[in-house]
Amino acid sequence: DLLFGSSRLNHKNNGEPIPNLDILRDVSDADVEAIKEIQLGESETAPPETLIDSVAWFICAAAARRHLGQTSPTSMLIHTSHLQIHHAEMESCIRSILGDPSLMERCKTVYERESKRLTVNTFYEQYPDYEGEPNEYPSFKELKANIKELLSQLGYIKTDQNVKPVYNTGLHLCVDNSSYKKGLNDEGEHVRLIYPSKSELRDLGFSPAFIVIGGATLSRGLTLEGLVSTYFLRLTKLGDSLMQMGRWFGYRQNYELLPRIWMTKNAIEQFSYLAEVEADLRQELERYDSGSSPQDFSPKILSWAPAKLLRITAANKMQAAVNSEWDFSGISNETTMFPLDEETLKDNIRETENFLNNQMTDLETSDERALVFRDVEFELIADYLRK
16 A cells, blocks of 8 residues: 555544655656567667666665675566566566666666655655664665675576575576476576575575566565565556565565665556555455354455456456445445546546537526536537546
């Protein structure tokens, strides 16, 4: 709810809505098209700015965690497609970004911009219920040595003679799909993601860094440890699948200011809707008697989004569901989510003006309070509402 918007679980400020936690960053349609071209193997396509920013931020966040003495893993998720061939092209793209000599300067630009945008003070304003104490950002100067260390090595997770993973202070690149048997390539390196055990982390004494590219395995229950940067373009129209794809739910204790998510406006709209549905369902479940079960009281699940935006689940999983347009709970629900982009709002105003101007011949009365039209054909009204 903090990420994608819902006022229902805000217990302070008399239930007034609070700002979303400012960690979401938009990926434009042009950047989405660039990613598609890259995935199709068009090597001349330059990496989009948002992808470069997300990689630069990950490097800075990983360096910050090391500077703060944190030793649990730090991860980046790149989730743009479910196709294995696309993952290989994205891997090549990430390698080119990490090999760019201007990356250090990009890291500085991104770090200074992001650390000014979400501060400790704004974090508390946007998350007034939080009881922890977020760490302040280190200065970029304090991060430079760790950034150089991270960029000094890039590759898959190597293994020793016993095929045991060996971790280093550089960046570990992981392609988490099923194309490699047991996750190993021909050189015996772990291509798929494998984190150090707790005992291995104690021996390492630093936070190992992982850039993880993948599809289906990343959208079904795999926990990404220390997730601080996400580049997420994969969408679905099924709410239950979308919820499983979200890798950001949970606490990020001691590095609360570091997570960032890059995704499209459409994805943000989908998750915002899903947050409302989930909050309503929680509220519904709280009304159950402690001795009751769903067999006695079937839960209501909100379903008012346009089909093009989201469906609760696949039709074959809805066989026992009963669609209802009536609500006997004693609560009158109103639509609270509306499009906010300027062009859509201007278009709505134009359509309204055109509709009213076309009905002027049917105007019956007009005063300071209202315009009254009679005998307007329903199809005209339906056409207006559709537009």
